Amino acid sequence: MIVKKSTHEALNMALREEMTRDERVVILGEEVGQYNGVHYVTRGLYAEFGKDRVMDTPISEESFVGIGVGMAIMGQRPVVEMMRMDFALRAMDQVYNHMAKIRYMSGGRLAVPMVLRGPEGPGPNPGLTAQHGQQLTAVFAHCPGLRVVSPSNQYDAKGMLKAAIRSDDPVVFLEPGPLNNKQGEVDDGEYLVPLDQADTKREGSDITLIGYGASVALCLQAAHELERDGVSAEVVDMRCLRPLDMAPALASVHKTNHAVVVDYAWQSYGPGAEIVARLMAEGFWDLEKPVTRVAGKETPLPYAANLEELSKPSVEEIVAEAKRSLGN
Amino acid sequence: MIVKKSTHEALNMALREEMTRDERVVILGEEVGQYNGVHYVTRGLYAEFGKDRVMDTPISEESFVGIGVGMAIMGQRPVVEMMRMDFALRAMDQVYNHMAKIRYMSGGRLAVPMVLRGPEGPGPNPGLTAQHGQQLTAVFAHCPGLRVVSPSNQYDAKGMLKAAIRSDDPVVFLEPGPLNNKQGEVDDGEYLVPLDQADTKREGSDITLIGYGASVALCLQAAHELERDGVSAEVVDMRCLRPLDMAPALASVHKTNHAVVVDYAWQSYGPGAEIVARLMAEGFWDLEKPVTRVAGKETPLPYAANLEELSKPSVEEIVAEAKRSLGN
Amino acid sequence: MSARPQPKLSPSPATAAARFPLDAATLRNYLRQIVMMREFERLGEREFKSGLIRGYYHSYAGQEAVGVGFVNSLDLNRDYIVDHYRDHGHMLLSGMDPERIYAELFGRRNGVSKGKGGSMHMYSPENHFLGGDGIVGGGIPVATGVGLALKQQKRDGISLSIFGDGALDTGTFHESLNMATLFQVPTVYLCINNMYSMGTSLARHSSMPRLVDRAQGYGMGTEQVDGQDVWATTEAAERIYARVRKQKKPYFVEVLTYRYQGHGIHDKALNYRTLEEETAWHERDPLKLLSSYMIEEKIMNRAEIEALRQEVVAELEAKVEAAKVEPEPDASELLEDVTL
Amino acid sequence: MSARPQPKLSPSPATAAARFPLDAATLRNYLRQIVMMREFERLGEREFKSGLIRGYYHSYAGQEAVGVGFVNSLDLNRDYIVDHYRDHGHMLLSGMDPERIYAELFGRRNGVSKGKGGSMHMYSPENHFLGGDGIVGGGIPVATGVGLALKQQKRDGISLSIFGDGALDTGTFHESLNMATLFQVPTVYLCINNMYSMGTSLARHSSMPRLVDRAQGYGMGTEQVDGQDVWATTEAAERIYARVRKQKKPYFVEVLTYRYQGHGIHDKALNYRTLEEETAWHERDPLKLLSSYMIEEKIMNRAEIEALRQEVVAELEAKVEAAKVEPEPDASELLEDVTL
């Protein structure tokens, strides 16, 4: 049945369903248990599943990610929460050198079926500032051995988190901060959304707007505005960053011959760069104009309300960029 | 006077000159002092400058990078060595959230004039394996607030390290591992190489090969081979990854209309992606063919000699890709 | 929760004062400082609720006696502070103008960090205040580096590293204290143990109930101090700083106190602690302990104290109002203070 | 270097053996194991020099009595090991076939990790050996997670976390031990203190000379053990494992030993230590202590011991030769075992 839920509720449904289905699924993180989760994702699970399945940790990110790795190679299915993904910078050695590499380094003798999840980017609330509102997608997506995904709506959030928990690969599950409290339709029944398929979220014929996570909503709004001006924009949600599924974007560009890539992350060396590079390699002959990017500005996230707004990619920028590409 | 030196000797000259010139310059790292540096870069400095200026640290990367930050905001000029840049994964929070951001977060009231340096990528010796031979260039280059540079020869290595030490910005100085023991010409006098200028290392008219760090040598070799087949290749050394200077590459592509980007890092979300994305945005109309990439294979660095070789970008791949681009 | 530490029973203010006398002028000053810090946070939280302050707000209310002892006893002409995010009280004690702090909280261009930092990220080199920090434990190595710089520069100051009980669970604490002893840095590690790391009580995040016991492995002097009592904190701070200055070696001190508010302004439920516990700590409120002593000793009477409070509030309200009407940063400032 | 710890004076083998008797068959087995480990490394270093092994090579020579006590005493049907990079000896003791280890060192497709891992990255789930690890301190949280999994799966094994003295300087050591006590995991933290972290002596990298003293802050049992003496290591291991199995709580043990070779094969100068020091440790060589006791007690004579050594060498040489002629991985394997 389709119900209306916030993203954190959708994620919570996914966790509850998977914990019920499989007792190897355990949650670790700061304030995930008794406190019920700072962003509500784990709400109620401590009461329901008890302290051995929903474990509150001290502020020891590197080591509790490593504990997750140890549990995973023993066949548990740990879901490790970063209160904010920024704090995974503390755990980067465990992510890059253990979680991602043990399968390969062991010649496939061990698997690391764990999920590292948490919110990234400037939201849900404003004013997160420089150390709490970063979008580090590219840092994860660069690392072979990981699967890296980021949903753009509530339905995908639930289905992808369930698929992530069932994956035998380590998955970094990036929850777009700005989406956390937003509502949308979710199926309250059993379903999975694959971890390796991009998805066209809106059909259109003149230009392709490409995003993932929170930037998909910007693309959809921009498409809406462009429509008023007679421009038909297609919106492709990349959704799965590693491995990156280019098929829908390439098919779309084949049709529209124009594209703009939209990203909350810092532009340089951000995920958008890889998407553009793939369009170059595989879509060049379809392009009438260069693909350009609208992304986060290249500064630490500033505090002042006006500066913070300016630092984020905006619908106006996307519309302007699209029009520039189309020559109107 | 031009002398022949290995890269580690060139770097050593830079350190010695700067430490002599400015007593605020101090070195911190594992085995940099009494042991004389695992890759010889700090050789002799402990004996010459003493233990207060060349400080051996325990295996505490996160914290001694943080100690560097604290010293830098107090006006010292710390040069912090990572025995291998892989170990900076341990220090990523200090790099991203402190070294890079304090200047901005303080509204410019503080500067963090420090250098983080060390070897990256699969070398100098073979068999480094998965946790010791990574090339994490893109992880650093994505972070606003840092300068990120990587020299491709001995001359640049010395001049850029000296400039990095004198910079008021925090600099991540990436020493290409494969270059460490290679020899080349260095000026034993005083000179600086700017931190924000790419450099054309070879002139040519048919195609542009773009690299940085260790991949420049591959490009030069490929250019040499292509010449035998009558193809004139220009080689551009990006050298400064953040900020990224596109001018020479754009000028070159304007002339050649063809380009291949070469990179030891993993291809997806690697530095090459950003270079391609910029060529797309700013060089599109000059391109006759799509720019493609030759990069590291997307696996942890394997141990077996044949697999390790296969995992690295090769001259043959570059030559093949160049010919494919040129349609011969 | 039997393992949860109770407020440390300490002598009454009168006994404490007898052991470590502070003169009337000093006590008046301390009282004013405590009132200032307490009221600063009250107004700040009010402005947060009114929407002018965004993001995070971590109140210092309840912990004021720690700052009174440990910040006042520094010599900020030569000493330096590296703080964590619960930093408003320490900034005030460092001599920073409340208007500039409010301006930062309001995101104004004249704020301490030009509006770019916010509550957790203010730096005032003039006041030798080298930042709050939003990363738990993130400032500990930085403070150690500040100590090392002082040593290398042959200056005779010390650095004060301030962090909470939660920071003891981070690797940087451990790595930094080991290096502090190896390198003999003149740094005081001040752990403000307010019994909680966000919603997690000491017993649930710490393998040992006494944090001094967790700091035994670093070859440095350690002690535990009552953080509700300005005599105790002042005595300890003066003694510890004198020792560190003389020996040029690091020191660890755990100060026991309590935060009255939630972890941050969004943490309202406080379902993780009991009313009894809160009440027990409020019994030993630092403001209450100090003011009742002063009344008893006839240094000030109740009316004078209330007048002082009103004077402070009026002063702060004026600062709030002035900061409110300051301009926001210019759009061009977005891309300043970072190399592009 | 006055603070540098000297080899711990311990009773003579005869006294040790009297306190904790081991039967002749056990001693013969231990002797064979020590010889095997020692000769394995000798041949490995030879093959490195001949160019067949590349990258890193960290010899276990000198430390064998640690493994004899602490690996043999595990029950590897239910217990697990998470090691660091100096792992060859422990792999042999876990029952892994030397040919497969050499094959890995030669980068062969039938190597323990299909030739992808190399010296530091071998994993044998069948032998409950869950890896070497190239990151100092990187395996400590992993071992803690293995312990937690055993607990959650209600299995009755324990996990053994092996690391060096240098790992005590990493944040993961500290974070993990704190959590081990909080979560009550059945994990033994075995610190092999061989007096050096690469070229840095204990006194230069550790704020306290005794590492047990640095492990007091985690609310778990700790002790220091003589690592040259198989009776001492066996006694300690059996007792500690029994305790951890029963109490289901973590434990920290520091074992004092010495590595004979440089840190790795490239570290030849050893300019950081003295011949006297080396000689003092060789006096108490684990092979020497054990064999002289066995000779004295007439369990084996010198000739038998030499025959044993030759037999082991012959066995290992055969393994080396067999591994040498194994095929290298197929090029297609480059992109296997990783999702693309």
Ligand SMILES: Cc1ncc(C[n+]2csc(CCOP(=O)(O)OP(=O)(O)O)c2C)c(N)n1
């Ligand atoms: C590395 C990191 N992990 C998690 C957080 C989120 N967080 C902020 S404060 C806090 C609790 C810290 O408590 P404590 O150190 O006792 O200081 P207090 O808030 O009590 O003053 C947590 C978990 C963070 N800021 N940084």
Ligand SMILES: Cc1ncc(C[n+]2csc(CCOP(=O)(O)OP(=O)(O)O)c2C)c(N)n1
């Ligand atoms: C995080 C990290 N930093 C640095 C290194 C380089 N390194 C490898 S081993 C080592 C010394 C470790 O000594 P110890 O822990 O005592 O073990 P031992 O080699 O003596 O067995 C160092 C510095 C590393 N592998 N990982």
Ligand SMILES: [Mg+2]
């Ligand atoms: Mg606290």
Ligand SMILES: [Mg+2]
């Ligand atoms: Mg050692």
